[in-house]
Amino acid sequence: MKEKNETKAWAFYTRKDIQREILRTTRGREVAAKYAEKGFGRRPDILQFEGDILELARQGATSIHVSEEHWLNPLELAAGMTKRELERIRSGWDLIVDIDFEVWDVAKHVAKQMVRAIKDHGIKAISIKFSGNKGFHIGVPYEAFSKDLTINSKPLRNLFPEGIKRIVMYLEGYIQEKYNITEEIKRILEGNGEDTKGYVKVICIDCGRQKKEEEKNQAFICKWCRKEEKSSENYITCPHCGKLMQKIGEINERCSACEGVKFKEKIDLAIDTLLISQRHLYRSVYSLHEKSGLVSIPINLDRIEEFNKTKAQPEKVIISRFKFLDAAKATSGEADRLIIQAFDYNPKFVEEKDENPQKEFEVPKIAIKDEKQFPPCIRKILEGIQKDGKKRSVFILINFFKGLGWKDNEIQEKLEEWNKKNSEPLREGYIRAQQSWHRRQKEKIPPPNCANKAYYLEFGVCNPDNWCRTIKNPLQYTLKKVQKTKKSQAR
Structure with a gap:
């Protein structure tokens, strides 16, 4: 199986048109090759020429991965660098939204609505590619933001990974609220014979925090020993004397974050922002996927739900007229509104801290x-x-x-x-x-x-x-x- 994957990869990566497109989207970025079960090769690495891709394939590379971040010189990267050291050589970053819902029809629907939401914010330089397995990567190039933009006293190039995390959280909330995506996804899940319970979470309306499952909402008292208990169950026995306890009413639940009392159901879209971190990599366009054997190909933004995975079989792949992360089509500033509204939306998550924060002023x-x-x-x-x-x-x-x-x-x-x-x-x-x-x-x-x-x-x-x-x-x-x-x- 290992030799088969490597042979398929070799045959695919020998194509000049494939080499050309991979090279286009990896310039100024860190690159890492994966060697099937052996894992990733050395980091950092770069691609300078089309022949570099052929050489990686000759060495047994099965897929190529690229950084969201742009670097002045990717080869200066090293393990253990501080946040400040990384900021010194970072020149920008691309917005990549990773859609990976385990139900294929839902993944397509979420991707479609995410693209729609980004367009709602006046952005035209959007592209999308099939991830190669179960989902999609939506991309907006760094060139779509104003390079002199600063938020919270930070220059745009240093708003990584915070900027992407906030944008993804904002867009997720946007499509939940504006498009009522929860009900639509429930319908798709039911049509696929799926139980919707495993995909739904309860959130606080005021702050958006998820309600903890262990929160109790019923009050009970034991008629025999007068012990009081709280539980989410309708019937419980007294832990002291073993008798059936009497329910005395519902507890007015409050959110542990903001003390809000109103909650609503929301579909968990499984967009994991915790995986976005310094030097994070994603599968390059026109790279093979080891598990599926398919290719990560760009697709038509307007026909996402019509996409069929058979088009991504290596022997059927042709270079698409749709380019992923086409910086040439970006207009500086067209994405500013999106990131500004994202920072307004919800600042409550753990941000990476510099080891030596600068003291700004005396109180x-x-x-x-x-x-x-x-x-x-x-x-x-x-x-x-x-x-x-x-x-x-x-x-x-x-x-x-x-x-x-x-x-x-x-x-x-x-x-x-x-x-x-x-x-x-x-x-x-x-x-x-x-x-x-x-x-x-x-x-x-x-x-x-x-x-x-x-x-x-x-x-x-x-x-x-x-x-x-x-x-x-x-x-x-x-x-x-x-x-x-x-x-x-x-x-």
């Missing part, structure tokens, strides 16, 4: 609360947001107030007061969840810089005064102004 010992000392943008936000920008404003305000030395309860009260001024107030559960997440973060960071076009300018609160010319960050504005006021009073 004053006495909290600064005089709003006359606040910059124009913050004062404008505090008047209430009438259109877009409410969620971004929550992020800005929390970090601004924390930087001025406010206590958590003071920030919460201020946010609740501010939310009432918004044209369409945010859910209270959302604000509580954001505050709870920020409360758990040890590192204090300032709000986004003034020049970050994803924030103040984007939703119309930037109205600079003379002080603004001398600062780069709203927090710096207040700290600097207070310091000057103190000096003037001391004279």
